[in-house]
Amino acid sequence: MISLTVNGKKYQVDAAPDSKLLWVLREQLGLTGTKFGCGEGMCGACTVLVDGKARRSCVTPVSAVKGKKVVTIEGLPESHPLKLAWIAEQVPQCGYCQPGQIMQAAALLNEHPKPTESEIDSAMSGCLCRCGTYQRVKIAINRAAGKGKKP
Ligand code: FES
Numbered sequence: 001m002i003s004l005t006v007n008g009k010k011y012q013v014d015a016a017p018d019s020k021l022l023w024v025l026r027e028q029l030g031l032t033g034t035k036f037g038c039g040e041g042m043c044g045a046c047t048v049l050v051d052g053k054a055r056r057s058c059v060t061p062v063s064a065v066k067g068k069k070v071v072t073i074e075g076l077p078e079s080h081p082l083k084l085a086w087i088a089e090q091v092p093q094c095g096y097c098q099p100g101q102i103m104q105a106a107a108l109l110n111e112h113p114k115p116t117e118s119e120i121d122s123a124m125s126g127c128l129c130r131c132g133t134y135q136r137v138k139i140a141i142n143r144a145a146g147k148g149k150k151p
């Protein structure tokens, strides 16, 4: 058994230490907001926070997050500035990549509450969107950071 803290709740999961966090979240904890894209750490669809930093859960063994705080898209309150900004700017198209985009943006704002344009570009460059929502993602991050439009 492995003890995990996800979205502020403690869980005991029966998983091999090298099981990937993504599948433990989705299949054992039913937290299906975190998406499977490439499975190789390249697209960002599976991004979650681990102790406030962005991690690709598809390549993170569950044993690596023992004793750490994991937050998934379900763990951000509906009133979170990023969620409000995403709605206000109508960011998603198909929506598939968006949980990962939001969690990557949350990690960025943890580190840089008022990010510059280049900090946004560099933080978000690994989150791919086949629908091409990049421009609106960026506008929404600025909005959530209180730059430009209000959240
Ligand atoms: S599914 Fe994890 S980075 Fe693509």
Ligand code: FES
Pocket (backbone or CB within 6 Å): 092, 093, 094, 095, 096, 097, 098, 128, 129, 130, 131, 132, 133
């Ligand atoms: S909104 Fe469709 S993949 Fe990003």
